[in-house]
Amino acid sequence: MKRAQLIGFSVALVAAGLAYYVAGAFLQPPAPITVEKHVDSTKVLVAGRNIPVGEIVNEGSFRWMTWPKSAVSPDYLNQKTVGADILKRLAGSVARAPILAGEPITKQKLIKPGDGGVLAAILPQGMRAISTKIRAETAAGSLILPNDHVDVILIRRVRGRNNDDQSVADTLFRNVRVLAIGQQIQTKEGKMVAESSASTATLELTPRQSEMMALANTMGDITLSLRSVADLNSDPTGSGAGLSRPKENSVRIVRYGAKSRVYGVN
Template structure:
């Protein structure tokens, strides 16, 4: 092979090796990550610094300002721009509902002290709180807790058409929220039963239903039937059953027990 050919071959080989090395380096080189900073408009929103319990009296150490995307700020949120002194203004308020750490504070979740007691603070507008006596056998063995939903049943004696006394059961109200058991208005952490010495249950009813509840307390024995969590409708209020002040009879079932007639009104 002639010398010029050898020189050309050597140059070609060298160029091929260099090209191979360059291509290999480009293929094996890790991709360059680029960080793009996008600025999102935000507002400082007042949130709970720690968990706040139902009925707890607040102070400014329980609140903090947190940056919140402006597009998600609803009209109910308290912003630093609109209320820079909100922490001081809300200090001493009472929590109408439990608040979790980081949850935005809204005016309807707190009520200022002096505008009523704790129970009045957690009552929705238009509703009334009324208590009824309970005992272990009429309150599901003391397993009913605040914020449970129950049906209220009245058991009373009535004189039948034959002149004999009969036991009658009426469903007074359904889906009733329990506000308190005794003086306990909130479930205690880790406790699965109500206070064993509690002998009253405070219920959330409408004004008319509270009137009927007071009447029923004097007419007979009240029993509370616990509703399943699968049947709960927290957005629905208590439903009406039988009016105990009415003498109208509905379809009834008569049962003979130990020679004494008893009757349960139909409520459908």
Template sequence: MKPARLAVLAIALAAGGAAALLMSGEDKPVVQPAAVAAPPPPVPLTDVLVAAAELPMGQNIQAPDLRWQPWPNDALSAGYITRTNSPKGMEEIVGSIARSNFLAGEPIRPQKLARSDGGFMAAILPAGMRAVAITIDTRGSSTAGGFILPNDRVDIIRTYRDEEASRGGGGSDSQGSETLLQDVRVLAIGQVIQEKNGTNIVTGETATLALTPAQAELVTLAQKGGQLSLSLRSLADSGRSNDASLEIRPESALTVVRFGVAKQQSRR
């Protein structure tokens, strides 16, 4: 066979193979570029003065206890201290006393602070109430074993010598007890540091209670004629009314003498 014919035959075979390959192949899908989502608009922020760490009630606030933290404008409250409105807010707060606890990151509000140049007890005392300190047992037997802390709620129990039982033949050391007041808030537990066997031991000598003026008179008088003890209340019982069994009885009264005039007053 002549070379020319061989060349023509080879070209024809190559063309046929190429055509068959093209006919058997599938079209590849066209890849569309992924849509790029638009970034969300930035959230407007304002620097707010917050507690850098947990601050307990009575803490004298210093500069390391505070920091500026970006806060969403939609979540701002009128009581917050912002860098925009108070550029020197941190310097003004330093030296104040916390009237209640602050959590770490909680905004600082002036309503929860007291000035350091004023009395702390007067700052945390509710309006219309009086702070009265009573003597308690240093061994803790009259304060629930020493587990009563500030802001706890307690009942005041009075232990006294029962004169009527003694005259009735019950013995000269007849004792009686009764619940004087219920659901009383403890403002503070006085602490005294004593040394024992080379170790400093902290004991409570007094308990300061928040009382109404009438209750303050009653407790002060009761402390003169007997011993007062504190009974710790459960958190679930806080704010509940007095038990029916503790209703005022005619015989449960103290004799109050004012300006030479004796007057019977309920012990409740």
């Protein structure tokens, strides 16, 4: 190779390397810029572990967690406002609803001893708890669990026009929440275990519906029809048919606001 060609090749190689370096410098993304921003925060009392409904809590059930002040609800227990002895004051309270680990604690989620039993604590304001007898064949094979939703069906014998007895079924209520099966008000240790030996189901009803339920318990057999979780929002809670007391010795079934049948009560 001639000297002139060697020099030209060397110059071209150096130029190519320089061009590659310059191009790489332009293509590299700029270095990230870290900006520190001060956010006002406070400590909020949260559950230190999963707390099931009805459990008696102690000081070890809670812990303090730092939250941005802008995200703190007035119902949260703020360390600066509730006092240093809040853990001692909450010890011995009963959980009114399941509380997940890390979930903020509010006074509405706990009830102090003496303020009512566990069932009264989990019952929403204005609602009533009333029980009805169940068997495996009238309660979806004993597979209904607390917090499931059911339709309440009354089956009774009535006297027809020809004085022959007939069986009639009417849906009294739809989308009713089950508060307890027997004395079980929650799933056991997080497992969905049905209490097959239970003989009663406790339902959440309005005061008027509770009267209808008490009357229906004396008229025939009550069957609970289990609803799918996909159907919980398809009917207003507790809506459906009801029983009313017309004049004389009869009971009228009312279904969705429309009169259905009139049965004599012997």
